[in-house]
Amino acid sequence: MTTAKRDHRQQHERHDQHEHDQQHGHDEQHEHDKRREYDYAREFGRRVRALRLQLGVSQEALGERARLHRTYVGRLERGELNPSLHNVVRLATALGVDVTDLVRALRLEDSGP
Numbered sequence: 827m828t829t830a831k832r833d834h835r836q837q838h839e840r841h842d843q844h845e846h847d848q849q850h851g852h853d854e855q856h857e858h859d860k861r862r863e864y865d866y867a868r869e870f871g872r873r874v875r876a877l878r879l880q881l882g883v884s885q886e887a888l889g890e891r892a893r894l895h896r897t898y899v900g901r902l903e904r905g906e907l908n909p910s911l912h913n914v915v916r917l918a919t920a921l922g923v924d925v926t927d928l929v930r931a932l933r934l935e936d937s938g939p
Contacts, residue, residue: 868905
């Protein structure tokens, strides 16, 4: 094999490895972001559940007040859903609190990027 062909092949291999490394890093960042999103949703759900229990109403009753299905409320309280702003406002209204009470100081234990 000529030196030029060997150099070209090595350059190709470095390029392929670089692309692989970039893709792998992107995948890790994506997974990290998904975990953080889940943690936010779970904490939001805890707040909704705590306020609902303070009111002494069922998930079904809260759903009726907020015009949301009871299974949606349950999934939200378990952190399985990331609610739209529209539904956050509906829930806050149904719970008799300000929207900021549901999202104020929403922090994660892992506050990194």
